[in-house]
Amino acid sequence: MLSLRAPPRTFSPPPWRRLGRHGGFAAPRCASAAAPAATLETAASPPASVSFPILVNGCTGKMGVSVAEAATSRGLHLVPVSFSSRENLGKTIQIGDTEIEIYGPSSREDVLSSVIDEFPDVVVVDYTAPDSVNSNAELYCELGVPFVMGTTGGDQQLLYKSVQDSNNYALISPQMGKQVVAFLAAMETIAVQFPGAFSGYRLEVLESHQAGKLDTSGTAKAVIACFEKLGVSWDMDRIVKVRDPEQQLYMVGVPEEHIEGHAFHLYHLTSPDDSVSFEFQHNVCGRSIYAEGSVDAAVFLHKKVQSMDPKRIYNMIDVLQEGAMR
Numbered sequence: 001m002l003s004l005r006a007p008p009r010t011f012s013p014p015p016w017r018r019l020g021r022h023g024g025f026a027a028p029r030c031a032s033a034a035a036p037a038a039t040l041e042t043a044a045s046p047p048a049s050v051s052f053p054i055l056v057n058g059c060t061g062k063m064g065v066s067v068a069e070a071a072t073s074r075g076l077h078l079v080p081v082s083f084s085s086r087e088n089l090g091k092t093i094q095i096g097d098t099e100i101e102i103y104g105p106s107s108r109e110d111v112l113s114s115v116i117d118e119f120p121d122v123v124v125v126d127y128t129a130p131d132s133v134n135s136n137a138e139l140y141c142e143l144g145v146p147f148v149m150g151t152t153g154g155d156q157q158l159l160y161k162s163v164q165d166s167n168n169y170a171l172i173s174p175q176m177g178k179q180v181v182a183f184l185a186a187m188e189t190i191a192v193q194f195p196g197a198f199s200g201y202r203l204e205v206l207e208s209h210q211a212g213k214l215d216t217s218g219t220a221k222a223v224i225a226c227f228e229k230l231g232v233s234w235d236m237d238r239i240v241k242v243r244d245p246e247q248q249l250y251m252v253g254v255p256e257e258h259i260e261g262h263a264f265h266l267y268h269l270t271s272p273d274d275s276v277s278f279e280f281q282h283n284v285c286g287r288s289i290y291a292e293g294s295v296d297a298a299v300f301l302h303k304k305v306q307s308m309d310p311k312r313i314y315n316m317i318d319v320l321q322e323g324a325m326r
């Protein structure tokens with residue numbers, strides 16, 4: 001079991017563990033905090049070939065801001081309102097030339113209805129909090145507004161049911177980063193083609209995110225679902241969740257400038273007789289890949305709505321498969 005009980009300054013790795021900068025995961029060479037990748041990458045992006053109104057909920061948070069900035073640089077029309085928690089009522093957030101007014105949970109319905117009247121082809125992107133996933137989705141479905149759900153957590157089964165029952169359009173994905181989506185797609189493919197291939201293997205999973213992340217990694221859960229199809233038995237309580245900055249720095253190997261925004265994942269598989277092992281890692285610093293992917297998702301969903309595509313519920317693998325991720 002990957003145990004984190006004693007946060008070791010001198011981490012003694014198991015033999016299978018490759019060493020990172022500080023002795024843990026092999027960390028990617030991330031952009032420094034002084035030159036945020038999001039700003040550089042979005043500034044270099046050519047404008048989207050389509051333009052439509054996009055409403056980003058959660059603009060008081062880190063992902064909300066990144067997505068709103070990416071949408072603006074891609075030439076989409078940012079609707080100047082956003083939902084947030086009660087603590088942020090009355091705030092405004094400046095994104096480029098747009099001043100976004102922040103509304104609390106109690107005015108969500110009135111605000112969204114007015115937005116739909118003014119911008120009938122609006123697409124909502126949600127980056128709020130796990131405990132607002134279901135109530136926000138229900139509202140989007142009730143008002144028939146297409147939405148991209150980037151927020152993880154909540155009751156995922158209920159989320160899908162709300163969309164199915166309402167016949168609304170939605171794109172739901174715990175992971176918007178193109179290369180991680182490709183890894184997830186590969187995992188799903190082998191799970192379908194070779195079910196049971198890893199029967200009897202033991203799985204250990206460790207995920208590390210910034211201390212403010214409230215839920216367990218939605219991406220890890222999606223990858224584990226593939227391992228289960230491959231025959232591994234698993235209980236979600238066994239995911240080792242690292243939220244302590246000291247452990248992240250000294251054990252996981254997260255670069256110091258990304259302690260407040262990273263997503264490191266490690267999956268380790270061992271055969272029943274210990275003679276074979278596999279290890280997979282995906283380590284992301286910052287948020288730019290998710291922000292760009294979220295705009296790709298919104299553009300994709302807008303096209304599906306315009307063409308009245310019958311499928312209606314999508315994930316990021318659909319976007320990747322259509323070649324619609326930059």
Ligand SMILES: NC(=O)c1ccc[n+]([C@@H]2O[C@H](COP(=O)([O-])OP(=O)(O)OC[C@H]3O[C@@H](n4cnc5c(N)ncnc54)[C@H](O)[C@@H]3O)[C@@H](O)[C@H]2O)c1
Nearest residue numbers: 060061062063084085128129132150151152174175176290
């Ligand atoms: N799908 C992906 O690729 C991806 C990538 C990164 C983050 N995420 C998920 O996105 C979510 C947000 O991440 P973040 O890093 O921006 O978090 P954050 O804490 O920086 O921002 C969340 C914001 O939501 C607001 N909020 C809280 N309760 C709310 C409510 N009831 N209604 C509306 N807003 C509310 C908070 O005030 C905060 O400003 C998390 O669930 C995270 O796991 C998903």
Ligand SMILES: O=C(O)C1=N[C@H](C(=O)O)CCC1
Nearest residue numbers: 152174213217218219220263
């Ligand atoms: O930073 C986060 O929070 C992230 N959440 C997603 C998840 O739960 O998998 C994706 C990675 C970043």
